[in-house]
Amino acid sequence: MKLLLDMYKGVGKEQRDKVQLMAAERKTRAELEDLRQQVKKIQVCCNIFYNYYNYCMMIYNNVHDDKSMK
Numbered sequence: 582m583k584l585l586l587d588m589y590k591g592v593g594k595e596q597r598d599k600v601q602l603m604a605a606e607r608k609t610r611a612e613l614e615d616l617r618q619q620v621k622k623i624q625v626c627c628n629i630f631y632n633y634y635n636y637c638m639m640i641y642n643n644v645h646d647d648k649s650m651k
């Protein structure tokens with residue numbers, strides 16, 4: 582750990598800032614990818630719900646159409 586700390590102190594401020602920026606960018610990209618995966622899951626759930634709703638409405642309309650025919 583001391584060696585890592587000594588190396589960190591040994592580089593210039595500009596280099597340290599660049600390393601910190603790259604680490605922050607890497608973290609942000611990982612978070613973005615996680616959010617994209619969550620959006621995909623939500624889209625799948627919405628599509629399932631939408632299809633189920635349409636199916637239920639089709640059945641409901643068929644039942645009511647049959648009653649009005651009699």
